[in-house]
Amino acid sequence: MNLFLDSPLNALKEYVACASVSADSNFHEGLVAAQNFAQAGLRQLGFEVDLIETPGNPIILGTRGDPSWPRLVIYGHYDVQPPDPLDLWTSEPFHAVERNGRLYGRGAADNKGPQIVHMSALARVFKANPNYPVHITYLIEGEEEIGSPSFRGFLEKNKERLKGDMLLVSDTGSPGPDQLVVTTGLRGLCALEVNVFGPKQDLHSGVHGGALYNPLQALMRICSSLHDKDGKVTVPGFYDNVRPPEKWERDELSKLPITEESYAEFLGVQKFFPPPGYSALEGVRFCPTLELNGVGGGYQGQGSKTVIPAEAFAKITCRLVPDQKADDIAKKVENALIEASPPEIKIEVKSKGGGDPYVLIPPGKPGSSGEESDFMIKAFSQAETCIRNNFGTKPIFLREGGSIPIIQDLKEVAGLDSLMIGLFTNEDNLHAPDESFHLGIMNKAIDSFEEFFRGLV
Amino acid sequence: MNLFLDSPLNALKEYVACASVSADSNFHEGLVAAQNFAQAGLRQLGFEVDLIETPGNPIILGTRGDPSWPRLVIYGHYDVQPPDPLDLWTSEPFHAVERNGRLYGRGAADNKGPQIVHMSALARVFKANPNYPVHITYLIEGEEEIGSPSFRGFLEKNKERLKGDMLLVSDTGSPGPDQLVVTTGLRGLCALEVNVFGPKQDLHSGVHGGALYNPLQALMRICSSLHDKDGKVTVPGFYDNVRPPEKWERDELSKLPITEESYAEFLGVQKFFPPPGYSALEGVRFCPTLELNGVGGGYQGQGSKTVIPAEAFAKITCRLVPDQKADDIAKKVENALIEASPPEIKIEVKSKGGGDPYVLIPPGKPGSSGEESDFMIKAFSQAETCIRNNFGTKPIFLREGGSIPIIQDLKEVAGLDSLMIGLFTNEDNLHAPDESFHLGIMNKAIDSFEEFFRGLV
Numbered sequence: 001m002n003l004f005l006d007s008p009l010n011a012l013k014e015y016v017a018c019a020s021v022s023a024d025s026n027f028h029e030g031l032v033a034a035q036n037f038a039q040a041g042l043r044q045l046g047f048e049v050d051l052i053e054t055p056g057n058p059i060i061l062g063t064r065g066d067p068s069w070p071r072l073v074i075y076g077h078y079d080v081q082p083p084d085p086l087d088l089w090t091s092e093p094f095h096a097v098e099r100n101g102r103l104y105g106r107g108a109a110d111n112k113g114p115q116i117v118h119m120s121a122l123a124r125v126f127k128a129n130p131n132y133p134v135h136i137t138y139l140i141e142g143e144e145e146i147g148s149p150s151f152r153g154f155l156e157k158n159k160e161r162l163k164g165d166m167l168l169v170s171d172t173g174s175p176g177p178d179q180l181v182v183t184t185g186l187r188g189l190c191a192l193e194v195n196v197f198g199p200k201q202d203l204h205s206g207v208h209g210g211a212l213y214n215p216l217q218a219l220m221r222i223c224s225s226l227h228d229k230d231g232k233v234t235v236p237g238f239y240d241n242v243r244p245p246e247k248w249e250r251d252e253l254s255k256l257p258i259t260e261e262s263y264a265e266f267l268g269v270q271k272f273f274p275p276p277g278y279s280a281l282e283g284v285r286f287c288p289t290l291e292l293n294g295v296g297g298g299y300q301g302q303g304s305k306t307v308i309p310a311e312a313f314a315k316i317t318c319r320l321v322p323d324q325k326a327d328d329i330a331k332k333v334e335n336a337l338i339e340a341s342p343p344e345i346k347i348e349v350k351s352k353g354g355g356d357p358y359v360l361i362p363p364g365k366p367g368s369s370g371e372e373s374d375f376m377i378k379a380f381s382q383a384e385t386c387i388r389n390n391f392g393t394k395p396i397f398l399r400e401g402g403s404i405p406i407i408q409d410l411k412e413v414a415g416l417d418s419l420m421i422g423l424f425t426n427e428d429n430l431h432a433p434d435e436s437f438h439l440g441i442m443n444k445a446i447d448s449f450e451e452f453f454r455g456l457v
Numbered sequence: 458m459n460l461f462l463d464s465p466l467n468a469l470k471e472y473v474a475c476a477s478v479s480a481d482s483n484f485h486e487g488l489v490a491a492q493n494f495a496q497a498g499l500r501q502l503g504f505e506v507d508l509i510e511t512p513g514n515p516i517i518l519g520t521r522g523d524p525s526w527p528r529l530v531i532y533g534h535y536d537v538q539p540p541d542p543l544d545l546w547t548s549e550p551f552h553a554v555e556r557n558g559r560l561y562g563r564g565a566a567d568n569k570g571p572q573i574v575h576m577s578a579l580a581r582v583f584k585a586n587p588n589y590p591v592h593i594t595y596l597i598e599g600e601e602e603i604g605s606p607s608f609r610g611f612l613e614k615n616k617e618r619l620k621g622d623m624l625l626v627s628d629t630g631s632p633g634p635d636q637l638v639v640t641t642g643l644r645g646l647c648a649l650e651v652n653v654f655g656p657k658q659d660l661h662s663g664v665h666g667g668a669l670y671n672p673l674q675a676l677m678r679i680c681s682s683l684h685d686k687d688g689k690v691t692v693p694g695f696y697d698n699v700r701p702p703e704k705w706e707r708d709e710l711s712k713l714p715i716t717e718e719s720y721a722e723f724l725g726v727q728k729f730f731p732p733p734g735y736s737a738l739e740g741v742r743f744c745p746t747l748e749l750n751g752v753g754g755g756y757q758g759q760g761s762k763t764v765i766p767a768e769a770f771a772k773i774t775c776r777l778v779p780d781q782k783a784d785d786i787a788k789k790v791e792n793a794l795i796e797a798s799p800p801e802i803k804i805e806v807k808s809k810g811g812g813d814p815y816v817l818i819p820p821g822k823p824g825s826s827g828e829e830s831d832f833m834i835k836a837f838s839q840a841e842t843c844i845r846n847n848f849g850t851k852p853i854f855l856r857e858g859g860s861i862p863i864i865q866d867l868k869e870v871a872g873l874d875s876l877m878i879g880l881f882t883n884e885d886n887l888h889a890p891d892e893s894f895h896l897g898i899m900n901k902a903i904d905s906f907e908e909f910f911r912g913l914v
Contacts, residue, residue, distance in 0.1 A: 173664075187663060191761045200725025204888075205748045206644060206859030207630075209776050210740035211720070213688070213730035216749035216771075220681040227674060263668070268657025271801040273670035283667035291662045292673035292755065293764050299751035299772060304648045304809055306774050307750050314673075315756060317763050319666050344728040352761055402663030431661075 002044060004123035008116050008446060009103065009439070011041070015112045016096040016105035022057060022079035022146045030094070031057055031142055034078040038140050041119055046126060047138055052158065054150035057142030061161065065135035070375045070456070071164035073137045073416055075406075076115040076171070077144035080107035081431045088433035102436035109428035113437035114170035114445075115140070117423060121449030133457050137164060144171075144406075147353075151406050155413045162414040165375040169407065170445075172400050174422035175257055177440045180387050182380075183420035184249075185399030186407055187288070188320035188357030190330040194337050195313045196222070197346040202298075205306040212308070213344035216297045219312045222347070225340040226290055226333075230276050233290045233318075235336040238329065243322045243359075245286040245399075246367040252396050253281055266426070284401035289319045290333065317354075319401065326354040355405020360417050362397055372417075378456060379419050386451035387421070390444045395421070421445075459501060461580035465573050465903060466560065466896070468498070472569040473553040473562035479514060479536035479603045487551070488514055488599055491535040495597050498576055503583060504595055509615065511607035514599030518618065522592035527832045527913070528621035530594045530873055532863070533572040533628070534601035537564035538888045545890035559893035566885035568601070570894035571627035571902075574880060578906030590914050594621060601628075601863075604810075608863050612870045619871040622832040626864065627902075629857050631879035634897045636714055637844050639837070640877035641706075642856030643864055644745070645777035645814030647787040651794050652770045653679070654803040659755075662763040669765070670801035673754045676769040679804070682797040683747055683773075683790075687733050690747045690775075692793040695786065700779045700816075702743040702856070703824040709853050710738055723883070741858035746776045747790065774811075776858065783811040812862020817874050819854055829874075835913060836876050843908035844878070847901045852878070878902075 003011045015037050019030030038060050039049045047062035057079065083093035083106045091097045096105030103113070125132050139162070143150055155162065172183040198215035199208075228234050260280055264272060274283030297312025299305035318329055334349045341347040361368035363377040387395045400422075410416045423445050429435045460468040472494050476487030495517050496506045504519035514536065540550035540563045548554045553562030560570070582589050596619070600607055612619065629640040655672035656665075685691050717737055721729060731740030754769025756762035775786055791806045798804040818825035820834040844852045857879075867873045880902050886892045 189663070189763070191763075193761070198726060203724065204859065205746070205750060205774060206646070206776055207857075208724065208741055209746040209748050209858060210735075210742075210744045211729050211731055211737035212724060212726050213728075214748050216752050217681075217684060220677045220749070220752070221684075221686075224674075224677040224681040227678075229678075231670070267660065267665065267669060269655060269669050269801070270803075271670075272668050273799070273801045274668055278667075280668035284665055285667075287667045289662070289666040291666050291671050291763075291765060292677065293662060293762060294755035294757055294766070295673050295677070295769065296753045296757050297751070298749065300753050304650070304772055304774060305750060306646070306648075306748075308748060309751070312752065315761055317662060317761060319663055342730070344726070344730045346727070400664075401666060402661065 002123060004041070004045070004116070004120040005127065008120040008442065011120070012103060012108065012113055012116045012437070013096045015116060016107055017094055019094040020079050020107070020142070021082050022143050023082050031079065035060060035142065038078050038115070042138055045119060045122055052154060054154055056150040059142065059150070059154050060138065060140040061158070062138035063136070065133070067135055069133045069135040071135045071137065073139060073162060073164040073167045074118055075167055075169045076118070076140045077111050077142065078140050079142045079145050080110065080112070081145050085433060090434055098439070101439050103439060104434055104436040106435055108435055108437040109424040110430045110435065111144070111171050113442060114423045117442060117445045117449060118168070118170065120446045121453055124450045125453045132453070134453070137162060148406050152409055155409055159413050162410070162416070164414070164416055165373050166379055167410055167416040167418040169418050169420045170423045171404060172420045172422040173424050173426065176425050177438050178391060179257055179393055180391055180395045181422045182362070182383055182395045182397045183400045183422055184362060184397050185322065185359035186357065187401055187403050188324060188326050188355050188408065189403040189405065190318050190320065190326040190354035191352035192316045192330060192333055193313060193350045193352055194222070194316065195311060195348045196341070197311045199308065199310055201310050203308040205308045209308060213342055214308050215312045215345060216309060218342055218345040219295070219297065219314055221342065222337055222340045223292060223295070223314050226336060231273050232275055233288070235290065235332050237332050238288065241323045241325070242288060245282070246361065246365070248365055249286070249399065250282065252398055253285070255396050256281065256398070285399040286321060288321050288324055291317055293317055319403065320357045322357050322359040324357060326356050330354065355403060356408045358408040358411060358418070359399065365397070375456070376417060382452050382455040383419060383421060386448045386455065389451060390448040459580060461498070461502070461573070461577040462584065465577040465899065468577070469560060469565065469570055469573045469894070470553045472573060473564055474551055476551040477536050477564070477599065478539050479600050480539050488536065492517060492599065495535050499595055502576060502579055509611060511611050513607040516599065516607070516611050517595065517597040518615070519595035520593070522590070524592055526590045526592040528592045528594065529913070530596060530619060530621040530624045531575055532624055532626045533575070533597045534568050534599065535597050536599045536602050537567065537569070538602050542890060547891055555896070558896050560896060561891055561893045563892055565892055565894040566881040567887045567892065568628050570899060571880045572597070574899060574902045574906060575625070575627065577903045578910055581907045582910045589910070591910070594619060605863050609866055612866055616870050619867070619873070621871070621873055622830050623836055624867055624873040624875040626875050626877045627880045628861060629877045629879040630881050630883065632714055633882050634895050635848060636850050637848055637852045638879045639819070639840055639852045639854050640857045640879055641819060641854050642779065642816035643814065644858055644860050645781060645783050645812050645865065646860040646862060647775050647777065647783040647811035648809035649773045649787060649790055650770060650807045650809055651679070651773065652768060652805045653798070654768045656765065656767055658767050660765040662765045666765060670799055671765050672769045672802060673766060675799055675802040676752070676754065676771055678799065679794055679797045680749060680752070680771050683793060688730050689732055690745070692747065692789050694789050695745065698780045698782070699745060702739070703818065703822070705823055706743070706856065707739065709855055710742070712853050713738065713855070742856040743778060745778050745781055748774055750774055776860065777814045779814050779816040781814060783813050787811065812860060813865045815865040815868060815875070816856060822854070832913070833874060839909050839912040840876060840878060843905045843912065846908060847905040
């Protein structure tokens with residue numbers, strides 16, 4: 001029997017049962033189980049499979065077909081987010097159960113369900129055509145949920161094995177079960193931490209207040225200087241390399257079945273605050289940001305404690321758009337922080353890494369390079385057709401606000417451009433309790449990808 | 458035998474052994490022990506003693522002498538700070554031991570040692586003159602270290618019993634064992650907490666960043682608007698009622714055996730940041746402040762978490778100088794916070810109470826009211842003489858940066874002005890591990906107060 005042909009749903013249940021939490025070393029057994037499941041699945045599909053060791057969790061590398069054929073690389077990740085807080089789950093996170101047309105379990109949507117979709121579609125294609133003439137390289141990593149720390153090193157060592165005509169990824173979102181999105185871009189990221197230091201220890205604010213610069217006051221002054229009153233980032237040069245969206249990208253966005261009103265209600269905000277000249281829906285996709293993710297210092301408990309703290313910190317991340325570079329922006333933000341720091345306070349800024357933004361203008365759209373391979377041109381056209389045929393609506397071609405730094409890494413090191421077809425929705429509760437995968441999307445997506453793969457040859 | 462006459466040091470050891478931590482309900486037994494110790498001590502000295510119930514810890518009220526005599530009120534507190542962190546103590550916090558001329562133990566300096574000094578001096582005076590013709594009211598509370606929440610209510614109910622010619626307090630500081638300070642003023646205090654609210658829950662900063670106002674960014678903008686770049690508070694009307702220091706107050710300050718350099722070294726700061734027109738040593742005594750005591754929001758752990766937090770907070774206290782009023786300043790700060798808040802963010806400001814500043818220009822000094830009672834004139838002159846006789850230097854008459862709100866409450870409700878003679882020093886580690894009381898100060902202070910009390914009649 002072949003699990004992918006007989007019951008993709010049971011395949012997904014088995015995969016979810018592997019508790020493969022990469023953030024917590026107590027889940028080592030689950031990670032190994034997930035590796036074994038994915039390797040066995042690929043072998044059942046006819047792939048040659050290597051488990052490539054890294055300083056962290058190993059990466060699964062499968063290959064199938066003749067190297068002279070068109071070459072497709074498919075990406076997924078076998079690790080999942082921690083299940084906490086456990087008491088907010090309706091059913092066990094690692095025992096997947098079906099309710100109301102969804103399969104509930106940690107990793108069901110991110111990213112095990114989409115992987116089962118790809119594999120099930122391929123199983124049908126290979127059954128009908130055992131010599132399906134596309135060379136496929138499967139790449140399934142185990143550290144996506146902790147920032148893929150081993151991925152870049154793996155890439156450099158194995159780039160020859162990863163060369164191909166295109167990367168296929170289903171690890172992005174769509175607005176709902178009747179409207180899929182082909183993700184054409186991802187924002188980059190750079191992370192910084194700033195620490196300010198005042199007196200050598202916390203001081204009594206009565207005895208010593210009025211003599212020295214309070215580190216919290218300094219931190220507020222420094223950080224509030226990073227935006228103007230309209231919300232634009234004031235860091236010199238921050239917007240220098242920003243490529244504005246194409247007109248067609250804004251037009252595509254208008255097709256999204258979401259209004260500003262419904263979005264505001266979903267988030268629970270009264271008013272939006274997008275950058276000048278952009279709507280809220282545009283802001284999250286087309287604009288770079290500088291966000292404070294965490295700020296702390298001084299007394300954190302109930303009531304008051306009259307202290308001048310010795311130090312304070314802020315955690316900052318920027319989301320970057322084409323053609324900003326993570327290293328360049330991190331340096332500019334660091335300079336701006338130091339520049340804004342008063343001389344009475346010691347400041348330390350640490351860069352915490354990140355990744356460059358990624359964008360691909362689909363073949364034929366205004367702004368595209370015009371240098372796409374025939375294979376990629378066919379893939380984008382094929383994706384549009386098969387999604388329309390199976391979901392009843394054309395996909396929207398849209399950038400997304402989140403970041404998957406390895407996508408740009410694969411572009412730079414292995415020259416791969418990506419076709420990203422989003423299979424999960426906001427309602428799937430990614431990274432949250434009661435994560436689920438929509439089974440209507442799952443079934444239509446298997447049909448779509450079967451048609452997609454068949455159409456590539 | 459009389460402990461106060463035979464061994465004030467042993468009396469203090471016994472008092473310290475009562476673990477009277479008011480902040481922690483586990484220390485109830487120690488609070489009762491301290492009440493019993495203080496009551497027994499006062500009775501031994503010939504006082505009639507009542508234990509007055511309050512909603513919190515009871516207040517000890519002792520009286521001695523003929524109501525027609527000049528009336529002196531003496532204040533102290535039997536409660537102490539928590540001993541944490543315990544592992545930083547060299548010896549047990551509630552088993553006082555002598556080392557290098559100091560007695561180490563929680564409460565040794567704040568405020569049990571100074572109380573033993575007063576009582577021991579009185580014991581000598583009463584022995585020599587059993588009919589010592591000053592009516593003394595003793596007031597020892599048990600909630601000073603938690604902000605005296607029951608004290609104002611007690612005052613209102615018992616104000617007739619507290620009427621007198623002067624209040625004597627030894628719960629302030631002096632620069633060192635060779636230089637005492639007569640504290641002529643205390644800053645007032647008002648406390649506020651500001652909370653800002655954005656989306657209904659923490660959001661993924663990639664998926665949603667660029668659409669809405671980050672509450673941390675709003676908090677930074679709001680709070681950094683409260684000071685200008687020179688460190689002056691920008692809250693409208695904040696400085697309206699500030700009474701500048703008298704020239705003699707600045708002159709007295711210059712006698713303090715502390716340089717700006719040694720003060721900076723003690724605090725561990727490179728540069729001071731006092732308000733314009735004031736030195737650092739002046740700033741902590743003569744200027745009002747607005748300090749951020751605690752700020753928090755978003756991710757507080759290691760590494761980065763790319764979140765836009767749902768909310769953030771800041772804890773603020775202002776130290777106030779004559780003739781600012783705590784209620785008035787709290788209202789002005791609240792208005793400024795709300796005024797600075799962007800419309801995209803919900804803001805809540807809570808006033809957390811406080812107390813008005815206190816100042817007394819000593820009789821005969823420029824700026825004094827000239828309406829002082831003969832008793833108070835004699836007391837200040839007597840304090841100067843007996844300190845000089847016993848410590849070898851004249852006391853410095855100086856305002857202090859800290860706050861003891863009950864001092865101003867006693868002034869308002871019972872009409873009492875205060876003579877405050879500081880017996881502890883920075884080296885005594887008040888509120889910190891290894892609190893101690895300098896035994897040289899203790900012995901000289903007992904001699905001084907014996908002379909002081911004798912000279913009052």
